[in-house]
Amino acid sequence: MLLDLTLRPNRSFDRRHARWLIAAVGGLFFLGGLRFLALGAWPILPFMLADVLLLLWAFHSNYLSGGGHEHLALGGDDLTLTQVSPLGAVRVTRLEPYFTRVAVEETPLGDAHLFLESRGRRLAVGYFLSAPERRDVGAVIAAALSRYRAGGALPASV
Structure with missing residues (x-):
């Protein structure tokens, strides 16, 4: 993974x-x-x-x-974003890693918003994090996506 x-x-x-x-x-x-x-x-x-x-x-x-959370998993042939609301509602979104881009939008006041964009879809990620944390998480996701694109899917034995 x-x-x-x-x-x-x-x-x-x-x-x-x-x-x-x-x-x-x-x-x-x-x-x-x-x-x-x-x-x-x-x-x-x-x-x-x-x-x-x-x-x-x-x-x-x-x-x-504070009971909600988000889980991102990149493995196999998809990037899975699981969002759990504070009340327990679960929303799972699967994206194709080859077509997914990370967008960090800076606001004039110094805030940053993190999005995953894929084939016309745009998903907000980490809305509850601070702006520096969103930038860091965006960099981690972008690095994982570029490693995936460079090496392709992982072999089944890994």
């Missing part, structure tokens, strides 16, 4: 640390809420609770969206 690449979204915080952060913020808000309650400013308490719940929802949404 010339290329076996799995792309996953980056997450800066693991779940354990997110729980610790939410517990710490909740604890601080609880102590602050007791102070406001003692001062007679009880209407602030629902807003503090809403803040903690919104933080919890934001982390939950972040980790839910």
